[in-house]
Amino acid sequence: MSPTLFRAEPYIASDPAAIVRDYPFATLILADMSATTTAIVFETDDSQTTLIGHMAARNPQAKTMRTGDRALAIFAGPHAYISPRWYVEKPEVPTWNYVAAHVRGTLEVIDDEAGQTDVLRRTIDIAENAFSAPWTIDMAPEGRVAFLLPKIRSFRVHVDSLEGTTKLSQTHPEGDRERIIAGLKERSDPTISDLMSAQWRRPPAG
Numbered sequence: 001m002s003p004t005l006f007r008a009e010p011y012i013a014s015d016p017a018a019i020v021r022d023y024p025f026a027t028l029i030l031a032d033m034s035a036t037t038t039a040i041v042f043e044t045d046d047s048q049t050t051l052i053g054h055m056a057a058r059n060p061q062a063k064t065m066r067t068g069d070r071a072l073a074i075f076a077g078p079h080a081y082i083s084p085r086w087y088v089e090k091p092e093v094p095t096w097n098y099v100a101a102h103v104r105g106t107l108e109v110i111d112d113e114a115g116q117t118d119v120l121r122r123t124i125d126i127a128e129n130a131f132s133a134p135w136t137i138d139m140a141p142e143g144r145v146a147f148l149l150p151k152i153r154s155f156r157v158h159v160d161s162l163e164g165t166t167k168l169s170q171t172h173p174e175g176d177r178e179r180i181i182a183g184l185k186e187r188s189d190p191t192i193s194d195l196m197s198a199q200w201r202r203p204p205a206g
Contacts, residue, residue, distance in 0.1 A: 016164025078191035
């Protein structure tokens with residue numbers, strides 16, 4: 001994970017599973033230091049105990065991964081460089097704001113047709129969720145899924161630990177945070193500033 005400081009309040013994420021759900025394009029790292037970036041999602045909506053994903057069968061990691069391998073999945077959310085020019089009340093050196101989650105667990109390889117189809121179905125359902133008329137795997141051209149299944153390798157991660165970090169200048173004075181938000185917006189880098197605004201700004205009293 002990040003340095004020890006960021007694994008404690010106030011940096012520890014209150015809902016690390018939300019980071020996994022919001023930023024599912026993750027990096028899977030195995031004990032042999034192989035790494036693949038791919039979509040990784042919770043297997044069900046109501047459980048955080050397993051993750052599922054898939055990769056191309058020709059990927060070197062896919063060829064070597066085995067059930068029982070230890071796995072680390074890194075979910076990197078938005079991030080932004082924070083210039084010291086924005087620190088006035090509490091002068092500081094440059095830093096970086098970011099959102100991330102690390103999930104550790106044990107790998108289970110999924111090679112059977114039904115299991116791999118379930119992985120694809122679940123991943124597509126999550127990715128299509130924002131559309132008013134979601135595309136489903138059943139809408140694929142006839143025979144296309146059957147053709148692709150031998151060309152992928154799927155996996156399940158049985159989760160041992162789920163840790164999240166939100167480093168959003170929360171230890172700095174309000175004035176400096178406001179300058180950071182304004183500075184990021186001026187640089188057309190709104191994602192982190194929007195997260196900061198949501199966390200620190202309160203709606204006006206009605």
